Amino acid sequence: MKQAGILIEMDNGRVKETSLGLITLAAKTADSLTALVLDEGMDEIADHLAAYGVHTIAHLDLPEDPAIRWNPAVRSAAVVQAARELELGRILGVSSPEGKDLLPRVAARLDAPLVMDCVDVDLKTDIAGTSQYSGKVMAQIQVTGEIQVFGVRPNACPPESAPVQARTVAMSVDAAVPENIVLLSRDEGDSDGRQSLTEADIIIAGGRGLKNKENFSLIFDCAKKLNAAPGASRVAVDEGWVSYAFQVGQTGEKVSPQVYIACGLSGSIQHFAGMKTAKMIIAVNMDDNAAIMANCDYRVQGDLFEILPEMIKQL
Ligand SMILES: Cc1cc2nc3c(=O)[nH]c(=O)nc-3n(C[C@H](O)[C@H](O)[C@H](O)COP(=O)(O)OP(=O)(O)OC[C@H]3O[C@@H](n4cnc5c(N)ncnc54)[C@H](O)[C@@H]3O)c2cc1C
Structure with missing residues (x-):
């Protein structure tokens, strides 16, 4: 039993x-x-x-x-x-x-x-x-x-x-607090009403191709329209464009959404480790030879600075 x-x-x-x-x-x-x-x-x-x-x-x-x-x-x-x-x-x-x-x-x-x-x-x-x-x-x-x-x-x-x-x-239950682990504070995080990455049905993630923090708002705007959670590659996190909570990959969140839209990220092995179980992967990239373009269900070859604003407009 x-x-x-x-x-x-x-x-x-x-x-x-x-x-x-x-x-x-x-x-x-x-x-x-x-x-x-x-x-x-x-x-x-x-x-x-x-x-x-x-x-x-x-x-x-x-x-x-x-x-x-x-x-x-x-x-x-x-x-x-x-x-x-x-x-x-x-x-x-x-x-x-x-x-x-x-x-x-x-x-x-x-x-x-x-x-x-x-x-x-x-x-x-x-x-x-x-x-x-x-x-x-x-x-x-x-x-x-x-x-x-x-x-x-x-x-x-x-x-x-x-x-x-x-x-x-x-x-x-016995709720005795041990001496060696004391909870000093608990921070719920600054989710700003955003969906959690691990819960989301749709994730739209951005990488180095976004070029800077200001441009990353394209990912946030698109996420809002799609009712999706925004995500990021490690480069976007290391550059300080978004916080670590957004990182998908080997050393970030492991996610399995219905749809994963990867924008301006190359699809490194470490990034794949976090999202390869997504049911559908859509890649937006300028470079048709990027690894993500060979490992997705739908690929859009082009400049994300043209594609994302148009997507936001259409949505
Ligand atoms: C131990 C270890 C752990 C790691 N863990 C992680 C992890 O958890 N998650 C993670 O993501 N990485 C991780 N990395 C880093 C990983 O190896 C890559 O460096 C990283 O994923 C690359 O990020 P990127 O795809 O954003 O950048 P890049 O590889 O530089 O790709 C940028 C892409 O953007 C495209 N692009 C550029 N401009 C445009 C445009 N205007 N329109 C459309 N496309 C454009 C380019 O063609 C390119 O394909 C780890 C590395 C190590 C060594």
């Missing part, structure tokens, strides 16, 4: 789409699913989670004090406690910033094997598909052990409704 616990991420009181997709992925091969909810708003989301196939919804009741509630040591200890009490053999979360913070801590505390950035996980065979060597190789890793932990790439699987009857469990 494979009992899987799913770490639920929330945003303004709603379950993130990436967590719903993770439920759908896990439901394909798990015998039963338990949602692990660390945030408030349990009453509002219980029905929603059941509609996607979660059998048990466990509310890990953390103190309201943000210094305790958001301390990663406290949160990971709560997940471990729930895993033990509810006898969960598999723990899955999204390989998001929150997942990257919590899942390795959970695995370490459980002395469990961990595979991050999975594009697929089969809980019947315990085989996870994950990219290696900057995305050059797709590895199938079989994991052993009583308890296993997996971080799944955001949007690896689209959410599908699969309603079941769910029970809810309120768990009081």
Whole structure:
């Protein structure tokens, strides 16, 4: 019997789409699913989670004090406690910033094997598909052990409704703050209402071809019109045109949107490592020999300073 616990991420009181997709992925091969909810708003989301196939919804009741509630040591200890009490053999979360913070801590505390950035996980065979060597190789890793932990790439699987009857469990968890990890402050970031890269269905990203910070507004304007998230190559980040939060690639965000529009970026191996699982890639580049032009579904050869303003106008 494979009992899987799913770490639920929330945003303004709603379950993130990436967590719903993770439920759908896990439901394909798990015998039963338990949602692990660390945030408030349990009453509002219980029905929603059941509609996607979660059998048990466990509310890990953390103190309201943000210094305790958001301390990663406290949160990971709560997940471990729930895993033990509810006898969960598999723990899955999204390989998001929150997942990257919590899942390795959970695995370490459980002395469990961990595979991050999975594009697929089969809980019947315990085989996870994950990219290696900057995305050059797709590895199938079989994991052993009583308890296993997996971080799944955001949007690896689209959410599908699969309603079941769910029970809810309120768990009081040990919220002792360890001396060695103290949360000093928590910054929600300056998203300015922008969509998060990992959540977005459409991403439009810019690279060196934008030439400077002012021109990068073309990417922002186009993103607004497309209801897309803006992204960037590392060059655009290193040049200071946008912050690191925008970077896609090996050392940035790993994304899997429905559509990825790459403007004025060459498609280096390191950039590809972060976006090669996009369902459709559209390249806008002056140079028909750029790597991105050979590795996309649609290519537009031309000057982005003509193409993007026209696109904004048309949209
Ligand atoms: C360890 C390591 C990790 C890295 N991690 C990352 C990472 O996470 N993400 C990442 O992106 N990079 C990463 N890099 C950097 C990577 O190797 C490349 O240097 C970088 O991706 C190149 O960025 P770019 O495509 O914007 O620039 P370039 O490679 O210089 O490409 C610019 C492109 O713009 C086109 N262009 C120019 N002007 C126009 C115009 N007017 N209209 C249309 N097209 C135009 C050009 O034809 C060219 O193809 C990493 C490198 C290392 C060594």
